[in-house]
Amino acid sequence: MGLFDFLKKKTADTDQPVQQNDTPYINKNWNVLIAFEARLIEMGYDVKRHAQYLALIVNDELEISFMVVENLDNHPNIMHLMVAASHQTYFPDGIIESVVGAGYSFEEQTNTALDNYINSTFVTIMDSFTDSHDPDLDFITIVNCKDVLWHPNLGTLNAQGQWNEYPTGEPLYDLLKSEIPNQLTTNKINWLKIYISKRADGEIIGECLFNNVPWEVASNEIFDYAKTWEMPGEFKGLKNNLLCSGDATRAT
Structure with a gap:
């Protein structure tokens, strides 16, 4: 069973929640x-609940599933939430995202994770x-002998940890934008997930996934970028997402 399948727990599993002092896992x-x-x-x-799984259907096209990740090493004020979004035509295998929520209560943690x-x-x-897009970022490539716009x-650039000055603009996208056209497939929608972090001891952790597949060239670029960071604290990181939608009918 893959992660996306695991997120799609049957609604029936929640009919008889186990009662205990803390919020039961399925109840979360x-x-x-x-x-x-x-x-x-x-x-x-427009939102509907999936008839079979613990999931939401948004605008009759996007399915979203959730899983709160239970880890005894997590701080009690931190929630780790996995979210899988799938579209039957454009990304049936799902775009899986990991987010964090913080707060003194489960409700506060949920709200910040959803934010x-x-x-x-x-x-x-x-x-x-x-x-809805920024036309200044548009570009054209040739796919199957056709011009595609x-x-x-x-997404919003997420800066984590301690910075003397938070990054401005789109530093991760600027690093990779010249390489992105070479990665695009014939899919109408392609997506890129970027995460990079650095610790005070110099350890760098990160990944670039293009359509859920590791992209080594991009990973090398962001690792080199993180090597240049000054470290005012113990940790700092950047996270961003990009989706490219193609239109072969409007490339002129």
């Missing part, structure tokens, strides 16, 4: 779903289905 996933459902309805989206997911990933995915949609 269910409560996150209810909170996200309310948030999306407030944002104006992080919405701002970094969800809005970017939904924008890729529409004409690509609309890059950038």
Whole structure:
């Protein structure tokens, strides 16, 4: 069973939750779903609950599943949340994201985790289905002997840890934008996930995934970038997502 399948727990599993002092594991996933459902309805989206799985269907096209990751090493005020978003046509294997929520209560942790997911990933995915994009970032490539106009949609740059000055602009995208056209497939939507971090002892951890596949060239670029960082504290990191939607009918 893959991670995406594991996230899609059957709704029936939550019918008889185990009662214990802390919020039961399945109940946590269910409560996150209810909170996200309310948030999306407030944002104006059409939201339905999946008839079989612990998942939401947004605008009749995007399926979103959740899993709260239980780890005894986690600080009690921190939630680790895995979110999988899938589209039957464009990304059936799912775009899987890991986000963190912080707070003294489960509700506070849920709200901050959902804030992080919405701002970094969800809005970017939904924008890729529409004409909502920055035309200054558009570019054209040739796919199957046809000109395709690509609309890059950038998520919010997430800076973590301690910085003397937070990065401005789009430093991760700027590093990789010249290489991205060479990676694009015939899929209408391609996506890139970038994460890079550095510790005070010089250890660097990161990854670049293009359509869920490790992209070594990009990883080398961001690792070299992180080597130049000054370290005012114990840790700092950057995270960003990019979705490129292609339009062969408008490339002129």
